[in-house]
Amino acid sequence: MPVTDVANAETRDSTGEKLTVFILTHDWSGLHQMFEDETFDKMAGVPLVPMLWKTMADQGHDVHVFVIGDFSSSKDFMMGGFHVHRICPPPLIFKAMKARPFRNIFKVGWVWTQNAFRREVNRVAAEYRPDVIYSYRSDPAYVAHRLCRKYCAVHIGRRWGTWLGHTLFNVPWYKRIRDFGEILSYKIPYDMLIMSNDGTLGDKVAEKLKYPPERHRFWLDGTKRGIYQPDLDVAQVKESVGLTPDHLMIFAVARLDTWKRLDRAIGAMPTVIERIPNARLVIGGDGPLRKDLEAQIERLGVGEYVTLLGSIPHARVRELHNAADLFLTVQDLTNLGNQIMEAMHSRTCVIAYDIGGTQCVMRDDETGLLLTEDELEELGERIAELFENDDRRQELAEGAFQFAQENIWFWDERLQAEIELVQDLVAKKRTG
Numbered sequence: 313m314p315v316t317d318v319a320n321a322e323t324r325d326s327t328g329e330k331l332t333v334f335i336l337t338h339d340w341s342g343l344h345q346m347f348e349d350e351t352f353d354k355m356a357g358v359p360l361v362p363m364l365w366k367t368m369a370d371q372g373h374d375v376h377v378f379v380i381g382d383f384s385s386s387k388d389f390m391m392g393g394f395h396v397h398r399i400c401p402p403p404l405i406f407k408a409m410k411a412r413p414f415r416n417i418f419k420v421g422w423v424w425t426q427n428a429f430r431r432e433v434n435r436v437a438a439e440y441r442p443d444v445i446y447s448y449r450s451d452p453a454y455v456a457h458r459l460c461r462k463y464c465a466v467h468i469g470r471r472w473g474t475w476l477g478h479t480l481f482n483v484p485w486y487k488r489i490r491d492f493g494e495i496l497s498y499k500i501p502y503d504m505l506i507m508s509n510d511g512t513l514g515d516k517v518a519e520k521l522k523y524p525p526e527r528h529r530f531w532l533d534g535t536k537r538g539i540y541q542p543d544l545d546v547a548q549v550k551e552s553v554g555l556t557p558d559h560l561m562i563f564a565v566a567r568l569d570t571w572k573r574l575d576r577a578i579g580a581m582p583t584v585i586e587r588i589p590n591a592r593l594v595i596g597g598d599g600p601l602r603k604d605l606e607a608q609i610e611r612l613g614v615g616e617y618v619t620l621l622g623s624i625p626h627a628r629v630r631e632l633h634n635a636a637d638l639f640l641t642v643q644d645l646t647n648l649g650n651q652i653m654e655a656m657h658s659r660t661c662v663i664a665y666d667i668g669g670t671q672c673v674m675r676d677d678e679t680g681l682l683l684t685e686d687e688l689e690e691l692g693e694r695i696a697e698l699f700e701n702d703d704r705r706q707e708l709a710e711g712a713f714q715f716a717q718e719n720i721w722f723w724d725e726r727l728q729a730e731i732e733l734v735q736d737l738v739a740k741k742r743t744g
Contacts, residue, residue: 331738332374332440334465335365336429336456337448339381341567341599342623348383352392358472359626360533360650360723361448362392367727369393374440378432380425382406397436399428422493426455433459443738446470450497457500466737469502477513477668478645480520498523503737506730508533511648511668529733532672533650534721539657540713541634549635554619559592560699563636563660565629565651568599568620571644573665576691578605581614583692588699591617593640596632598623633658638698638705641665642688648672653720656680656712661705663694673720679712 339347343362345354355362368375375394386400405424429452433442446468447456453469460467479491488495498505498521506529507514515530547557555561562584566572574595584591595605595618602620609618624632629651633639639655639662641647646668653673655662662680664670665688676682681694698705 329735329738330372330374331368331443331735333368333376333444333446333734334433334436334442334459335375335377335446335448336433336452337377337379337446338425338451339379339383344381346391347379347381347396347398350389350391350396353625355626359536360726363723364727364730365394366392367724368731371731373731376436376440376442378429378436380428395436397432399432401425401428422451425451429455430459437463444468444734450494453497453500453502457502460503464741466503466734466741467500468734468737469497469500469505471505471514472508473510473512473646474507474514474517475512475645476517476521480517481513495521502527503741504529504733506531509648509669509672511646511670511672513669531726531729532653532720534723534726535650535653535657535716536630537722537724539630539633539654540659541630542659544631544634546635549631553594553621553632555592555594559590560588560637561632561635562591562593562638562640562695563596563632563655564593564640565596565624565632566641566643567597568595568601568605570601572597572599572601573643574601574605575608576642576665576688577640578608578612578614578618580692580695581617582612584695584699585614585617587696591695591699593618594621594632594636595619596621596624596629630654630658633660636660638663638695640695642683642691643667646670653716656716657720659709659713661698661709662712663691663698673715675711675715678708679715680708 340358340361342358343355346352346362352362365375365377370393376397377394378397378399380399380401383398383400386398388395388397401424405421442463442465444466445456445460447453448470456467476491476494479488504527505523509530509532518528550557550559550561564574564577566574568574577593581593605620609615633655639660641652642665647664648669652662652664656673656679664674664680664682666682666684670682674680674682683691683694
């Protein structure tokens with residue numbers, strides 16, 4: 313069934329009643345500056361997350377986001393029509409919060425966050441009684457469960473993929489102890505657990521842990537409407553990142569972290585430029601691996617051919633998708649993320665490592681190239697081959713675009729399906 317049909321299938325009649333919605337979350341690397349500077353314009357990652365809050369607020373719902381993070385101020389503020397309540401832990405507590413989840417359960421950091429969420433929610437609930445409480449990821453789920461019981465609110469668990477797809481199926485049982493907190497959170501009786509289908513086997517994890525399927529939704533996030541920009545000044549965009557109009561741009565965007573494997577893209581460049589001297593690799597994103605990648609670039613002598621842009625806003629990412637001659641995603645664990653769907657909607661040819669459900673949106677040699685693990689060693693050759701055959705590259709780009717139009721839903725559809733699902737759950741709870 314096409315994803316858009318799934319959206320329609322999940323959309324139910326609802327009361328349309330305006331709700332009070334509480335969101336419990338830790339800080340996000342892509343949203344930290346937005347929370348810090350108190351402006352929606354500083355959103356630099358995971359755009360669907362704050363867009364749900366804004367869409368709910370635009371529809372008249374009262375939305376409160378409780379976020380724990382290392383902020384310069386704990387002052388409440390409004391942004392995009394929703395309330396933000398920043399919770400700032402003391403430095404020692406913040407350090408304790410960075411411990412691994414299993415160890416953190418027995419440390420003051422985990423206890424502090426549970427109590428901090430509880431205190432802040434109770435403070436705000438004195439004026440705004442919640443109808444719905446979201447817990448983002450597993451850590452706030454425990455306190456959210458107790459608060460939902462207190463206020464008779466609907467509890468929505470929200471996950472953006474999961475590492476348990478690797479832990480439960482690929483490592484010995486004794487190594488799963490470190491993920492005990494995450495595993496245990498599947499025993500919490502959410503009214504609904506919504507998992508993004510990002511290729512990390514979230515549906516298999518829920519099945520393995522015997523989570524009730526009727527209370528689980530496994531959805532692709534989709535993309536924003538209007539991603540494709542046929543009238544974009546491609547030359548200007550390329551020049552803005554230090555390229556010339558005749559350069560062939562390979563675009564990759566991800567957090568600069570170990571499992572994102574941007575080192576593979578950089579490592580392929582000596583082979584690529586030997587055959588395609590005007591090829592250039594442009595990487596968007598920042599993270600702890602930046603210095604290592606810079607050292608790799610220097611070691612390979614490809615500094616002239618590789619550009620690290622750092623963190624970039626989503627509007628800029630869309631421009632680069634449209635200006636790119638090729639999009640590359642060769643991460644470990646999964647390549648089924650928003651970026652591959654945005655590239656397809658941008659009519660851009662895609663090369664992806666076939667792992668973690670990538671085949672949900674990719675068809676090898678129809679909508680792009682899917683490489684097996686063994687074929688990753690030939691990445692440079694595959695890139696060069698596509699640049700040497702413009703007709704084939706354009707054919708794959710067109711196949712990707714058509715598939716995306718027919719099978720990948722847009723954000724407004726995805727968000728509305730979730731909002732109506734939540735309204736339906738509230739109505740059933742009140743009448744049940």
